[in-house]
Amino acid sequence: MDAHIQVKNLNAYYGKQLALKDINIEIPKNQITVIMGPSGCGKTTLLKTFNRFFELTENTQLTGEVLVDGENIYNKDIDVTEVRKIVGLLAQRPSPLPMSIYDNVAYGMHIHHMRKNREDYKDGVKHYLEIAGLWEEVQNRLNEPATSLSIGQQQRLCLARGLAVEPEIILGDEPTSALDPISSQHIESRLLDLKKQYTTIIVTHTLRQAKRLADYVIFMYLGELIEAGPAKEIFSNPKHERTKQYLEGLF
């Protein structure tokens, strides 16, 4: 297995409370990895350690290593903005920036100076809106506020915005939980289209979504990694009792 992210002896604390207990896992490249488990099991916390969002919460502490392409993103000489450029995030609720639809997508390209001139930016914006499946709907209203879009459209805009900084990894923190079924389906199919080019890691608590998306599954319980493996194996033949119970819907 070609690992894109390697987690080594990772412990995470909120204050004194241990939220992740000695996590060791390798996340495969260019596949969709789904992290699942009951509420409070640490799945979102684990996700947040991949783009160094965990440290945004005050009074937190982390030990261990997270390696992206073999490099520990918690090393002292690492530029956190570069980490977040490589590791994009699709949040639980879409939060468009206070700008036009166009500027939302162009923002990331601007701050990272990724294009040379106006035309390049225009092409870039169009390209990523197309990838996110939003171009058709917004091409005539690019200067309108991003908040004028529906929630589902906003989430696709956030996807386009995230892809525009050319990440290698996409994190999704229950990215469809605030959306209606049709919008959710849109996002899911986009993620499936994109998995050949991006390593995707999704946190979800809906088992059906996990089954639709996952190539690789991580199951967590009470801050511990219980079981991980290819989706087929985990879903059809879980080795651990807890996983079995969870898949049967017992908790």
Add this chain to the structure above:
Amino acid sequence: MKKKHFEQRHLVELFIKTIMRIALIIVASSLGLILWTIISRGLPSLTWDMVTQIPKGGYYMGKEGGILNAIIGSIYLASGGTLIAIILSLPIALYLQAYAQDSKWGDYVRLSLDVLWGIPSIVYGAFGFALMIMLGLRASLIAGIIALALVELPIMTRAMDEVIRRMPKDLEHAALALGSTKFEVALRVVTRQMLPGIITGILLAFGRGIGDAASVLFTAGYTDRIPTSLMNPTASLPLAVFFQLGSPYPEVRERGYAAALILTIIVLFVSFASRWLASRLSKYSVK
């Protein structure tokens, strides 16, 4: 299902509603009365000469000429003070937001701003005056501008800080997730989201500044001339009102009301302009 008008809870509601309405009427009629007083007394004296000429025969005794010196002086003073206050308070407010949001240090900064806000403006005037003596300055436009900047700074900073604090947290995270530095978040996202509120804060401070008499009394002085340099003393509208209302001549007192009317018109214009601007700018804001 029929309404029972004399049930206790309905009576309580009626009672509370009545109190609210009475309070509203008192406030609205005070405003009306103020406007009526300055309009009815000031309007007859508000001639074209008043706004286009400087006083003839001295501001205290003279019944001729206008108060252009005070109008221009006030605009210079308040604009200069507001400009300096913006230059200082925007960085403070952004700093508080980006680096000292819920820290002890941030609380101290906010506390001192609140204390500064509460200090009467005559104290700023006296402070400015003491400073001038130390520096060997005379009453001048620049001294008045500095005193007004001090008066405006805490109002503006706290207004901006409150506005910025109400910023949705998600927005900041969204920008950080794209690899923004904290500075980029502050400049490109926070400022944009908050621009309408920030402008309202600026104009609030401008309104306070242009109407403040005590802080410019010692620092800017008063003169019949229009200042041509920062070192000249300068007249201001609030002091024009103050001096002219103190005159023994009824005609001059009427001119005081005209000056008050002009001041009110400027403040109203600024506040309507700010509302219009804020609503235009908030087009892209996330609610």
